Amino acid sequence: MSKQPLIAADTRPWRDPAAKPFVRINNVTKKFADVAAVSDVSLEIYQGExxxxxxxxxxxKSTLLRxxxxFETPTAGTIExxxxxxxxxxxxxxxxxxxFQSYALFPHMNVEQNIAYGLKRENIASTEVGQRVNELLALVKLAEYGxxxxxxLSGGQRQRVALARALAKRPKLLLLDEPLGALDKKLREETQFELVKIQETLGVTFIVVTHDQEEAMSLATRIGVMNQGEIAQIGEPTDIYEFPNSRFVANFIGSANMFEGVVTEDESDHIMIDSPEAGCAIYVDHGVDCAPAQRLWWAIRPEKILLTRDRPDGVxxxxxxxVDDIGYLGDTSVYQVVLDSGKKVRVTKANTMRGDLEAIKWDERVYLSWAGNAGSVLTA
Structure with missing residues (x-):
């Protein structure tokens, strides 16, 4: 089976201003009557992503995919x-x-016939059809299920048949609409890694639509977060999670504790935020582009907060x-803490010890602390 160039982990063409995009979406808008489902979206995607x-x-997101x-024509803009x-x-x-999410397999055909269907419609020689089908069955680990x-078949196996059929005609670009949505949680997690391995093996450019944040984080080279027809942020999964550019993205990707406050110190190497909600001064160890006394928001992920019985050093x-509630999830515990200000905060702690007798319990008074680089300053 022919291969296209793969993206090496240390190249990341989207970081290279001279790199040529494989898919270019230019100022695309799609309206249904007077409602804009997609509004002035511009996006560049590179080969092998x-x-x-x-x-x-x-x-x-699905309208953009269509x-x-x-299947849909832009009201304005171009797609290359x-x-x-x-x-x-x-x-x-x-x-x-x-x-498609439903897989849309033909129930009266076996696995081999489903994969071969599109190839036969193209009048490809039967020997080549058989060769491609066998290659694809091996690729998706279904050689014995033809x-x-x-x-x-199980749900995961049907998903892989649908993927093999979609790849049979060797498209340059494969579009996947909620490809794992019909699977249960455990099978979905297992299939995510299989999908990534198949994509890396072939080097075909994949664009996946999903509403599942964990799925996007596990699968993607980059993520485009959409909100009300617009792109809210584009970035690698670590950038989207660790450096959200707005309250919407911070809340939509994972979980975030949000504190409103006012800048009281604005220096090139740090700022101080007065936040009655937090019940303390918030020190941020880098400069921020903001006005004096500007009202803004500071977001911190639950795992970045340290819970202790004793007060740490510092001001x-x-x-x-x-501690108002504790949820035990096996690998982690989730603490709901009501601050003295009345604000409820979510804190997660990895359960690295088995049967930790010293773990913090319900109704304990605790201190919450964090590093100066632990959160994100958001102005929108």
Whole structure:
């Protein structure tokens, strides 16, 4: 099976201003009557990427995917794939295939016939069809299941058959709409890694639409977070999680504790935020582009907060509260702490010790503290 160039972990073409995008979405808008499902979106995706469009219901991610496939026509803007303007190109002539959430397998055909269906419609020689089907069955680890019907397969196996069928015609770009949505949680987690391995083996550019934040973080080279038809932020998973650019992204990706405050010190190497909600001064160990006395928000992830019975040293980034609830999740424990200000804060702690008798309990008064670089300053 032919391979396209892979993305090496140390190259990351999106960091290279001279790199040429494989997919270029230019100021695309899609309106249904007077409602803009997608509003002035511009996006560049590079060859060999596994790019995730992440957003809630109605964010515009599936509409954008359908425009890439040619099933919807942009109201304004252009879409280019591999340097070619797709405006007048019908879906069946695009170098694209799409895998739907329902998998849409033919129930009366066995696995081999399902994978071969699109190839036979292209009048490809039967020997080549058989060779491609065998290669794909081996790739998705279903070599022994070729004669089975879809109803004889598990959900994860049906998902892999649908993926093999979508890859059979060797598209330059594969679009996947909620590809793991029909699987249970454990199987979905296992299949995520299989999907990444298949994509890396082939080097085909994947664009995945999902509403599942963990799925996007596990799969993607980069994520485009969508909100109300617009791109809220684009970045690698670590950037999106650790450096959100807005309250929306901070709250949508994972969990974040948000404190409103006012800047009281604004220096080139640090700022101080007065936040009655936090019940303490918040020290940030870097400068921020903000005005004096500006009102802003400071967000911190639950795992970045340290819980202790004794007060740590220091004058900033230390507050106090009462443990209101504890959720034991096996690998982690989630603490709900009500600060003296009345603000409820979520803190997570890794359970590295088995049966920790010294663990903090319900109704204990505790101190919460964090490092100067632990949170994100947000102005929007």
């Amino acid at each position: 596994l790019f995730c469009l992440l957003g809630g219901s109605g964010s515009g 425009m890439l496939a040619g 794939i591999d340097g070619q303007d797709m405006t007048a190109v019908p879906p069946y002539s695009r170098p694209v295939n799409m895998m 004669k089975r019907k879809p109803h004889q 900033a980034n230390i507050t106090r509260g009462l």
